[in-house]
Amino acid sequence: MPAPTYTLAEGLRLPTNGLDYTILALYFVVVLGIGFAARRSVRTSLDFFLSGRSLPAWVTGLAFVAANLGATEILGMAATGAQYGVAVVHWYWIGAIPAMVFLGLVMMPFYYRSKVRSVPEFLLQRFDRSAHLLSSALFAFAAILIAGVNLYALSIVVEALLGWPQWVAIVVAGIFVLAYITIGGLSSAIYNEVLQFFVILAALIPLCVIGMKKVGGWDGLSGNLEKQHGDNFLTAWGGTGIGDPNPLGANWLTIVLGLGFVLSFGYWTTNFAEVQRALSAKNLSAAQRTPLIAAFPKMFIVFLVMLPGLIAAVLVPKIGTADSDLTYNDAIPYLMQELLPNGVLGIAVTGLLAAFMAGMAANVSSFNTVFTYDIWARYVVTGREDGYYLRFGRLITAIGVLASIGTAFIASSFSNIMGYLQTLFSFFNVPMFVVFVIGMFWKRASMKSGVWGLVAGTSAAMLNYFWIYKQGVVDIPTDQGANFVSAIVGFVAGAVVMVVVTLFTAPKPEAELAGLVYGTASPGLEDDGAEPGDSAWYRRPALLGWGAVVLAAACYVPYSF
Numbered sequence: 001m002p003a004p005t006y007t008l009a010e011g012l013r014l015p016t017n018g019l020d021y022t023i024l025a026l027y028f029v030v031v032l033g034i035g036f037a038a039r040r041s042v043r044t045s046l047d048f049f050l051s052g053r054s055l056p057a058w059v060t061g062l063a064f065v066a067a068n069l070g071a072t073e074i075l076g077m078a079a080t081g082a083q084y085g086v087a088v089v090h091w092y093w094i095g096a097i098p099a100m101v102f103l104g105l106v107m108m109p110f111y112y113r114s115k116v117r118s119v120p121e122f123l124l125q126r127f128d129r130s131a132h133l134l135s136s137a138l139f140a141f142a143a144i145l146i147a148g149v150n151l152y153a154l155s156i157v158v159e160a161l162l163g164w165p166q167w168v169a170i171v172v173a174g175i176f177v178l179a180y181i182t183i184g185g186l187s188s189a190i191y192n193e194v195l196q197f198f199v200i201l202a203a204l205i206p207l208c209v210i211g212m213k214k215v216g217g218w219d220g221l222s223g224n225l226e227k228q229h230g231d232n233f234l235t236a237w238g239g240t241g242i243g244d245p246n247p248l249g250a251n252w253l254t255i256v257l258g259l260g261f262v263l264s265f266g267y268w269t270t271n272f273a274e275v276q277r278a279l280s281a282k283n284l285s286a287a288q289r290t291p292l293i294a295a296f297p298k299m300f301i302v303f304l305v306m307l308p309g310l311i312a313a314v315l316v317p318k319i320g321t322a323d324s325d326l327t328y329n330d331a332i333p334y335l336m337q338e339l340l341p342n343g344v345l346g347i348a349v350t351g352l353l354a355a356f357m358a359g360m361a362a363n364v365s366s367f368n369t370v371f372t373y374d375i376w377a378r379y380v381v382t383g384r385e386d387g388y389y390l391r392f393g394r395l396i397t398a399i400g401v402l403a404s405i406g407t408a409f410i411a412s413s414f415s416n417i418m419g420y421l422q423t424l425f426s427f428f429n430v431p432m433f434v435v436f437v438i439g440m441f442w443k444r445a446s447m448k449s450g451v452w453g454l455v456a457g458t459s460a461a462m463l464n465y466f467w468i469y470k471q472g473v474v475d476i477p478t479d480q481g482a483n484f485v486s487a488i489v490g491f492v493a494g495a496v497v498m499v500v501v502t503l504f505t506a507p508k509p510e511a512e513l514a515g516l517v518y519g520t521a522s523p524g525l526e527d528d529g530a531e532p533g534d535s536a537w538y539r540r541p542a543l544l545g546w547g548a549v550v551l552a553a554a555c556y557v558p559y560s561f
Contacts, residue, residue, distance in 0.1 A: 013163060014337055020346030027199065027350045028176060031357075034191050038184030045389045048185035049369040050117060050280045055187070057286035059194055061293025064277040065301070066193035069200055070150050070359020074305055074352070076421075079328035081309025082319055085225065085233035087240075088309070092302040094260040097295050099268035104291040106518075107269050108278055110440060112287045113515055117279070118366075119272040119432070120374045126439045126516045127450030127508070134454050135432055136374035139272060140367055142428040144400060146273075147363035148407030149421060154356035155408070170405055173353070177361050178401045181368075182394045186280055189361045193277075196354040197297075203351020204304040207332070210339045211311035224314045258484025262491045266433035267425050273366040308332050360404065368397045422483040423465060430487045431457025434494035443517050446505040449498040457494030464489040 014020075042048050080088045116122045120139060124132035151170055158169035181189050215221045225233050232238030240252040268274060268291070278290040312331035315338070318324040319331070326334055336348050372393045377384075381392075435453045439445050468474050469482040476482045514520050 014333075014345060014349065015342070016345060016349065017342050019343050020349060023343070023346035024350050024353070027354065030195065031176060031192055032179060032183075034195065035179060035181075035183040035188040038188035038191060041187055042185045042390075045372070045386050045393060046117070047187070048390055048393050049365075049373065050276070051185070051187040051190060053280060054282050055190065055280050055286075057281055057289040057293060059190060060277045060281045060286065060290040062197050062297075063190040063193040064274060064290050064294035065298050066197035066200070066358050067273055067277060067362035068298075068359075069197065069301065070355050070362075073359070074200070074204070074355050075153065075329055075332055077302075077305040078309040078312070078331040081306040082313045082331045083309075083328045085229060085310065085313075086236050086306070088306045089236050089302050090255055090259060092298060093236075094255060095264040096268060096298055098260065099264040100291040100295045100298065102265065103269045103275070103278070104288045104295075107436075107440070108288045108291070109284060110516065110518075111275060111279060112281075112284045117373050118370050119270055119275050120370060122516075123432075123435065123439070123450055124374075124378075126513075127435075127445075128447040130448075131435065131450030131454060132374065133379065134451050135435075136370055138428050138432070138454070138458065140371050140375065142424055143273065143363045143367035143370070144403045145407050145410065145424055146421065147360045147367070147400070147404040148410060150356050150360040150363070151404050152408035154353065154360075158353070170408065173357060173360070174401045174405055177357050177364060178398055181361055181365055182397050185393075186276065186365050186369075189365045190277060190280065192361065193358050196358040199347070199354045200351045200358075201304070203348040203354075204308070206340065206344050207335055207348060208304055208307045208311075211308060211335055214339060215311055215314045221310060221314055224317075225310060228313070228317055254481065254484040254488070258487045262430050262433070262487040263422065263425055263484065265437075266429035266431075266487065266491075270432040270436055271366075271425075271429055272370060273362040276362075276366050276369060308335050311335060364397060364400050364404065367400045368393050371396050371400070422480065423486070426461045426465070426483050426486040426490060427458055430461060430490045431494050434491050435498065438495060438498050440516070441518050443510065443513055443520075444502060444507050445498060446502040446507045448505040449501040452501045453494040453498035456497035457490040460493030461486045461490030 041052065044052070046052055077088055077091065080091075111119070111122060114122060114125055116125065118136075120132055120136040123135050151173060154173050155166040155169040158164045158173075159166045164172075184191075212218070212221065215224065222234055237252060240255060274291075278287045281287040281290055309328070309331045312319055312326075312334055316324060316326050316334065319326045320328040332352075336345060340348055372389055376392060376396070377389055381388075431454050434457055435450050438453070439450060464486045465482055469476050469485070476485060
């Protein structure tokens with residue numbers, strides 16, 4: 001039986017008026033204006049793809065979190081809240097914050113000091129051309145698939161809420177994203193993501209405040225949910241003992257290892273759509289602070305995406321069941337329809353569209369960088385002048401948007417778009433992470449072990465998902481649980497194969513590992529007055545303080561539930 005498509009209820013139509021459309025139109029004008037303003041600073045390919053490595057930490061930090069805060073996350077996490085309750089916090093406090101701190105403290109010095117322009121380029125320096133080419137191709141393919149998810153979800157939402165035909169929504173969104181990235185490059189995307197971050201907050205905060213008032217505050221919300229779903233619905237860890245059944249279909253071990261370690265670290269430390277924002281920072285210190293700054297809002301955004309789902313579960317007790325016309329995906333659209341007055345409704349619609357464009361722009365801008373630098377300039381047309389690659393970058397951006405339109409409909413075969421995204425992460429990000437982490441902490445890891453680790457990790461994750469899970473070889477209750485298991489399997493398989501291959505192949509000469517393996521000095525790349533190779537996080541009290549505060553907050557807040 002085919003999986004149902006991601007759709008919203010037929011009856012959901014927002015009562016938008018001229019004021020709401022005016023707010024929406026003004027936002028699009030500002031978006032294009034930022035693109036034209038950023039165009040003046042684009043003179044080289046480095047300006048276009050990495051903002052000339054010139055942006056301050058607060059800008060890259062907000063762009064870092066906004067790039068992840070796509071509408072697929074907003075709608076998907078609200079749906080997860082309506083379906084699973086407070087367990088949605090795991091995707092933030094377990095599945096994001098520790099990895100973001102690790103990226104800032106440990107991994108950014110490797111990326112920034114090696115002067116790489118993309119994540120796959122680091123694998124070229126650490127391993128060899130085969131690992132570099134494979135990782136570049138896998139990342140470019142995944143970026144287009146993920147951009148397609150944002151575009152498909154946007155078209156469905158706009159069609160259901162505003163009555164626009166699906167193809168119109170796809171074309172309009174694609175044109176605007178294409179326009180401001182092609183015109184202004186990464187700087188345009190990043191400054192628009194900063195704007196989109198605040199627009200998204202302006203959309204979600206009124207929805208949560210008015211919704212909480214509607215259900216009688218926290219006491220009314222918790223009382224109703226406990227009656228309907230039991231005590232575990234309002235706890236993060238309730239029912240997650242090994243062998244205990246729970247709606248999430250995962251126990252504490254798979255949550256901690258599958259989501260908290262493998263999927264989380266695989267996404268936040270190797271996904272170039274995120275790392276690219278930090279690489280555009282003006283110096284190493286700013287690059288390291290980028291994910292740490294982003295971790296603060298990330299820690300609390302979970303409430304803004306979880307509460308609408310919980311509120312919807314109270315207002316529509318049978319949401320997501322056969323007895324209701326509303327699916328879990330309808331949580332936020334339903335609240336927007338029922339609770340928001342005109343004007344505020346226009347801001348909310350604008351925020352939703354802004355979130356979709358932020359997610360799509362992040363993946364398109366990372367795709368054009370990897371395809372231009374790591375594939376085209378390295379293996380197809382080499383040695384041309386910089387202006388050629390700048391022009392090609394703009395061309396491949398247009399091709400990437402068109403390809404995203406095509407891949408948008410692949411997402412239609414998945415009933416839960418967040419589940420689809422987690423599936424993609426287990427296939428593509430996890431194998432890259434295992435290659436990175438072993439290569440960065442084990443000097444003996446051979447040059448050939450990188451490519452075979454990628455092949456083994458990706459193949460094992462796909463085998464687990466499509467055969468062991470889909471064919472019922474092993475009973476895994478849910479797609480989310482299967483994704484956690486696939487991530488663990490992919491990580492273990494990649495690590496084992498890397499070790500075995502290393503035993504039979506030659507290591508990289510130690511002289512070529514400077515600055516690429518933990519504990520080796522970067523040759524002569526001073527930053528902020530530090531001595532060469534002396535920028536380790538544990539020797540930088542201010543940076544260590546940032547990380548300690550974030551981790552302390554992340555450890556404290558979950559236990560309040």
